[in-house]
Amino acid sequence: MKRVCHLLLTILVIFSLTACASSEVSREESTYEKDGFTVDREAGTITKGEDVYHYKVTGSENTRGITITYPNGATYYFTWSGNVGTGGWSDDYDPDRYVDGDTLCDVISFEPPKETRSSGGYPLFGLLFIAIGLFSAWNPTAAWYLEWGWRYKDAEPSDTALMIERIGGVFAILVGIVVMFL
Numbered sequence: 001m002k003r004v005c006h007l008l009l010t011i012l013v014i015f016s017l018t019a020c021a022s023s024e025v026s027r028e029e030s031t032y033e034k035d036g037f038t039v040d041r042e043a044g045t046i047t048k049g050e051d052v053y054h055y056k057v058t059g060s061e062n063t064r065g066i067t068i069t070y071p072n073g074a075t076y077y078f079t080w081s082g083n084v085g086t087g088g089w090s091d092d093y094d095p096d097r098y099v100d101g102d103t104l105c106d107v108i109s110f111e112p113p114k115e116t117r118s119s120g121g122y123p124l125f126g127l128l129f130i131a132i133g134l135f136s137a138w139n140p141t142a143a144w145y146l147e148w149g150w151r152y153k154d155a156e157p158s159d160t161a162l163m164i165e166r167i168g169g170v171f172a173i174l175v176g177i178v179v180m181f182l
Helices: 001-020 101-107 123-138 140-147 159-181
Strands: 031-034 037-040 046-048 053-059 061-070 075-081 084-089
Touching: 031 101, 037 101, 061 101, 123 140, 123 159, 140 159
Parallel strands: none
Antiparallel strands: 031 037, 037 046, 046 053, 053 061, 061 075, 075 084
16 A cells, blocks of 8 residues: 555656646737838738838748748848858849848848757657656665666665665656656
8 A cells, every 4th residue: 555655646746747837829910010011921921111022931940041022023032051041132132222131031020040959858768767767766676686686696685775776766757857848
């Protein structure tokens, strides 16, 4: 009965440490005004006065690009890949007539990709650490025999060795939780 209580308590601690908080997804407005420009995200347009600029953002979390098409058909483009960005414009771009591409990128808040890991953690390694930790904390004698006892003939673990196995198991559980989510 005591072991069942320890197991349930361990599981309860793990679930309470890994509980997900509710996250509220904020929706950005599809049309907004900024610095005298009107941006329509759904249509992919930026309007200032009579001029309507069409834009398209492409890419993933590691590479991101934008192409802006001016009212006269000229284009401005900029692409970020890692820490390097390259850009330019077509030959028919008129800097005296139209707003420059950097300003239009600022209006739509186009930013380079952020440095992130794609997985958000290492769940398989975390689960492995948690499983090993649960085994060591739940049955330190068996964990000691798997780690040390098989090397010696007729060996018995001391109370200190069992306590260290149990503490190591709890530590492995905590490491597993951290590895899963960071």
